[in-house]
Amino acid sequence: MYHVLVVEDELLIRDAVVEMVNQLDGFKVTGEAGSCEEGWRQLRELWPTVLITDIQLPDSDGLELIQRIRNDKLPVVAIIISGHDSFPYAQNAIRLHVSEYLLKPISEGELHEALARSVSRLEAIADSNRLLREIQSFIDDLQDNASIALFEQADRLLSRIYHLRGLEPGVKASYYRIFLSKLVEVVKVIHPDLPQADVPEDGSEHQVKQVFRDVLHEWIRRYPHFANNQMRLVIKRACDYIEAHLQDELGLKQMSDYCNLSPSYFGVLFKQYTGKSFVNYVNQIRMDKAMELLRDSDMKIYEVAEEVGFASLPYFNRVFKTVTTLTPNEYRRGLGV
Template identity: 35%
Template structure:
């Protein structure tokens, strides 16, 4: 199964290609309309296949494929185009593309190209294993204490440095991708590391990442803590304003730019409650305001504050208020 990035300036054409790719049993993990967007996608996460349009008149797609090839990024590339100009095909093949397909793409041609891509991906299997380990490291980045961070970061670098399934130049390619991921992470958190990354050799690259790790430990804690507090407060404000909606932890954490695990830790840290308990507390406080109105039935109050069933509402209400909604009303003389 391939993890595919689709790059095409036209949304309708991207949608058509996406549908075909998915129907053939593969996963589309990203879409972009230009070269810049595609590179940003690759900073966030790495695909196994890049399916890109030529994108005339400046041939952004060809430049993108060339970039992947020159940087030794272990991603298979396929070029799409509205024309079969010999020079375009030649340059795409020289840049490492495994196929060049004429648009509109025919299903059987795409299927054959994807089969070739699957065969080529086998050669990159080891590199993608390193990608997965790197992604797991970054997913837990802000949960790591300084000592654990130093250990995990050094282990990540050592794994790339000792990677035996590729040439030295390809190891540098992995380090370049690690640099791109670090750049994206720092940018997302409002941090900037000004030292330029040097590509002169693996030794210099390793030393660079060691210094970058020290920078993260030194500056991220106070800056990131302030940023996280602001983000969690915004998330709480959003929940208080939209408590009637059927929210999930995945939805709220994604909306405010945090992973599920990290947001879970932070909302508990800053509110004292888990996500679901905080959401329910907000809903119960709103319910108490509505229960003062005697014309409202209890089941109407439950629906108004976002509970699907009266039974669940009664149970949660009693957990928080230590009495049932009916008992609460009677305690107020209603």
């Protein structure tokens, strides 16, 4: 199954693209975003194999997002959808090795054909993509593992990077940087004065592993004390705010400002204490409220969607099914309502 991230700020178009992708066997939309920055954040958390992005976004453009992917040598196939038949845009897309350049309005057939033409490229990057997702799982589960297990798991992942074959120059170094930056970001939450850590250029496998072991040692030494300190109250306050403001726009930047923390610091802290990413947590709370309204009121489904903060009914339906495995209608029928 190939995972797809759709970045498009126009909700109706995004809804249509997501629906088209999900109709094609072997592809599944695992993330949606309406801006370049949100798309970049989700890309580095979900690690999709396919990016479908509009060129014109509120804060930047899709080409900027693809440029970041190329700079970090990430295993992602990029497809552009654009409302402009612009030669300079197309030139830049070719320079960035974009797989497809589709003009709006796009049809389901056009998009399916574009994805089908991308399969050979997707097969070539599958192993690298799987490795990055395993690195993400390691970071997400740090607090759940004993010290010996952490060292063993990190060593296995680093050995896989070290022995990767057939990659263009710089890919291994990029994967080391991604892994180390994510690990350091988490550890700095509990140890802000953590010394600078860098993977030595042309270092041996043992030298690389030692850098990671030193950082992990700080996590193991400090986390038990940190887990019981006042930061629990900060996240509890954020969770209370979320429950009281479900109808409002609830973004990571807004909530981190509310808690007087940087977005990256807040995101890491939030996941450590709730076990979910910020987006997944908010969606779960919204769906819990939606299920309550579907059970206990005669509100129409679009009214329930608006009540829990969704401007787009198709998007609400998708999130509801992702969380509950049922559509809102199926859920309500199952209750005999």
